Structures are given as structure tokens and as C-alpha cells.
Amino acid sequence: MLLGASFLSPWIAPYAEEAQSLRDQYQPPSLRHWMGTDIKGRDVLSRVLYGGRISFAVGFAATAVSLVIGLTYGAIAGYAGGRTDNLMMRFVDLLYGLPYMFVVILVLAIVGRNLSPQHRLWVLFAALGAVQWLTMSRIVRGQVLSLKQREFVEAARALGAGPGRILFLHIVPNLLGPVIVYATLTVPAVMLQEAFLSFLGLGTQPPQASWGSLLADGAAAVNPVRIYWWLILGPGAAIALTLFCLNTLGEGLRDALDPQARRHG
Numbered sequence: 001m002l003l004g005a006s007f008l009s010p011w012i013a014p015y016a017e018e019a020q021s022l023r024d025q026y027q028p029p030s031l032r033h034w035m036g037t038d039i040k041g042r043d044v045l046s047r048v049l050y051g052g053r054i055s056f057a058v059g060f061a062a063t064a065v066s067l068v069i070g071l072t073y074g075a076i077a078g079y080a081g082g083r084t085d086n087l088m089m090r091f092v093d094l095l096y097g098l099p100y101m102f103v104v105i106l107v108l109a110i111v112g113r114n115l116s117p118q119h120r121l122w123v124l125f126a127a128l129g130a131v132q133w134l135t136m137s138r139i140v141r142g143q144v145l146s147l148k149q150r151e152f153v154e155a156a157r158a159l160g161a162g163p164g165r166i167l168f169l170h171i172v173p174n175l176l177g178p179v180i181v182y183a184t185l186t187v188p189a190v191m192l193q194e195a196f197l198s199f200l201g202l203g204t205q206p207p208q209a210s211w212g213s214l215l216a217d218g219a220a221a222v223n224p225v226r227i228y229w230w231l232i233l234g235p236g237a238a239i240a241l242t243l244f245c246l247n248t249l250g251e252g253l254r255d256a257l258d259p260q261a262r263r264h265g
Contacts, residue, residue, distance in 0.1 A: 002052060002238065002241065002242055002245070003052075003056055005049055005052070006049055006050075006051075006052025006053050006055075006056055007052075007053055007056070009046070009049035009050045009052070009053060012049070013043075013045070013046040013049045013050060014033075014034075014043060014045060014046055015042070015043040015046040016046065017042075017046060017047060017050040017207075017209070018042065018207060019042060019043065019046070020040045020041050020042055021037075021041035021042075022040065022041050023041065024037045024041035025037060025038070025039055025040060025041045026038070026039065026221075026228055027041075028230060029230050033045065035048065035230055035233075035234040036228070036230035036231070036234075038217060038218075038221070038228075038231055039217075039221060044214075044230060044231060044234045044235075045234065047209055047214060048211070048214065048234045048235055048238050050209065051209045051210045051211050051213070051214050051235065051238075052211065052238060052242075054121070054204050054208055054209065054210040054211075055191050055194060055195065055210045055211045055212070055239075055242075056191070056242075057121075057125075058121075058124060058125060058128065058190060058191065058194040058203075058210070059187040059188070059190045059191040059194070060187060061125040061129070062124075062125050062126075062128035062129035062132060062190040062194075063129070063132070063183055063186045063187045063190055064129070065125060065126060065128075065129025065130065065132075065133075066128075066129045066130070066131075066132035066133040066136055066186060066190075067133075067136060067179070067183050067186075069129070069130070069133040069136075069137075070132075070133035070134070070135070070136025070137040070139075070140060071136065071137075071140050071172070071179060073088065073092075073133065073137045073140075074136065074137035074138065074139065074140030074141040074144065075140050075141075075144050075167055075168070075171065075172055076088070076167070077089060077137070077141050077144075078140065078141035078142070078143070078144030078145045078148065079144050079148055079163065079166075079167050079171065081145075085141070089138075089141070092134050092137055092138065095134055096134055100131035101131075101193070101196075103127075103131060104127045104128060104131055104193070104197070105197070105200075105202055107123065107127045108120070108123060108124065108127060108197070108202045108203075109202065111123050117204070117205045117206070117207070117208050118208075120204075120205060121204060121208065124194065124197070124203060124204070128190050128193055128194065129190075132186055132189070132190060135182070136179070136182060136183075136186070139178055139179070139182055140175060140179065143175040143178060144167075144171055144175065147171050147174055147175065148166075148171060152170060153166060153170060153171065156170050180253060181250055181253045181254045182250075184246065184249055184250035184253055185246075185247065185250035187246050188242065188243040188246040188247055188250075191211075191239070191242065191243065191246075192239070192243060194210060194212055195210065195211055195212030195215065195239055196212065197212065198210050198211075198212030198213040198215075198216060199212045199213070199215055199216045199219070200216075201216065211235040211238050211239045212235075212239075214231075214234070214235035215232060215235045215236060215239075217231065218231030218232040218235065218236075219232065
């Protein structure tokens with residue numbers, strides 16, 4: 001429902017994303033504005049719906065980037081074995097030692113500094129996806145190591161199939177269960193990281209808005225005189241509910257696709 005509402009926001013949002021009314025600034029929730037208004041009189045509910053498009057897009061796009069890199073890298077390492085596998089996994093261990101969020105912040109600060117908001121968003125997709133593939137590659141490698149000794153692989157090899165065909169047409173389709181589960185759990189992690197970066201002002205830039213940038217705007221409006229709580233409650237509840245739903249979905253898929261996990265549960 002959250003995903004559908006976000007991507008249908010141009011048709012179901014009560015107001016346009018940037019529709020302003022200075023007479024209505026800082027209005028608390030009411031029948032006219034269900035989640036209140038911000039400093040420019042913009043409807044918070046509409047901005048939460050529109051902001052969900054950016055948050056979901058970042059989560060899914062960055063996960064897709066990490067999935068392609070991690071699946072390819074881990075599959076090649078596990079199937080090659082020997083020195084190649086050892087060298088590739090030591091490289092992964094080296095990258096694990098780097099503060100990946102610092103790397104993302106550095107990339108956004110250097111590469112995305114002079115870019116338009118649309119192009120900066122693509123850099124955000126790539127940067128977050130490029131640091132999320134490490135665990136995926138380890139999962140895939142472990143699965144490939146166990147599958148490449150199975151009888152169907154030996155049969156394909158005996159029929160003259162090459163390494164590439166065996167790997168991507170016979171082995172990879174048989175490890176999609178764990179990959180799908182981990183990808184489902186990666187989406188909320190990426191969305192939370194995007195919210196953190198946008199909260200710091202390094203993610204989405206105006207006129208675009210995500211749930212993280214909406215939280216940052218709400219936090220900036222907090223002062224000792226008055227707390228405009230609805231500016232934080234709306235996007236905060238959207239983030240929390242989405243993360244809970246996606247994590248629950250990932251756990252359910254793990255139980256459904258992993259017989260051992262279901263048996264131990």
C-alpha cells in the first residue's frame with residue numbers, strides 16, 4: 001500500500017508537491033491537511049507521498065546495483081576456486097575494512113557537488129549500490145561452492161557446456177532463493193542510509209524531496225518555543241512502517257525459501 005500510494009502520488013495526493021500557501025504555514029493536522037503543513041504552507045501528506053517515490057526508487061535501484069555486482073563477483077569467485085577465489089575474497093575483506101558510509105559521503109561530496117538534482121540522484125543510486133554488494137558476494141560464493149560439485153553440474157560439464165554456461169544457466173538459477181531473501185533485506189537498509197544522507201543534506205536536493213530530507217526539514221523547524229511535531233511524525237512514521245514491512249517480508253521469504261530455517265523456526 002505504501003509503495004502503490006507513493007508511485008500513484010500525482011493522482012491521489014490531495015495537493016501538488018510544491019503547492020504553497022503562506023497563510024497556511026505550520027498548520028497542525030486537520031480535515032483539510034491530514035498531516036498538517038510546513039513553513040511554506042505545503043501539505044505534509046502530499047510531500048510524504050511524493051517523497052516516497054524517491055525513497056523507494058533509491059532503495060530498489062541501489063539494491064539492483066548491489067545485486068548485479070555481488071552476484072557476478074561471488075559466482076565467479078566460487079566457481080573459479082583456488083588462487084582466484086582466495087585473491088577475490090581477500091579484496092572483499094579489504095573493502096570490508098573501509099568505512100563504507102564515509103566512502104559514499106566522499107563520493108557525493110566530490111562527484112555530485114556540481115551536478116543537477118536529477119544527476120545527483122543517479123550518483124546516489126550508484127554509490128549506495130556499490131558499497132552494498134560485499135555481503136551478497138559472500139553469500140553467492142558460499143552457495144556456488146556447494147552447488148558446483150552437484151551431479152547436474154557434472155552432467156552439464158560432461159555434455160560439453162563451458163564454464164560460463166554452467167555458471168549462469170545451471171548454478172545461478174539454483175541459488176536465487178537466498179539471493180532474493182538478502183535483496184529484500186537490503187532494500188530497507190539502503191532506504192535507511194538514504195534517509196540518513198538526506199538528513200545530513202547529502203542526499204536528495206530541492207526541489208526533490210525524500211523521507212529523509214522531510215525529516216531534516218522537520219528537525220530544522222524544532223525550536224525551544226514550539227515543536228511542530230507533525231513535520232517529524234509523518235515522514236518518520238512512513239520510514240518506520242516501510243522498514244518494518246520490508247524486514248517482515250524478508251523474514252517470511254527466508255522461511256519460505258530456506259527449508260532449514262523453517263525447520264529450526
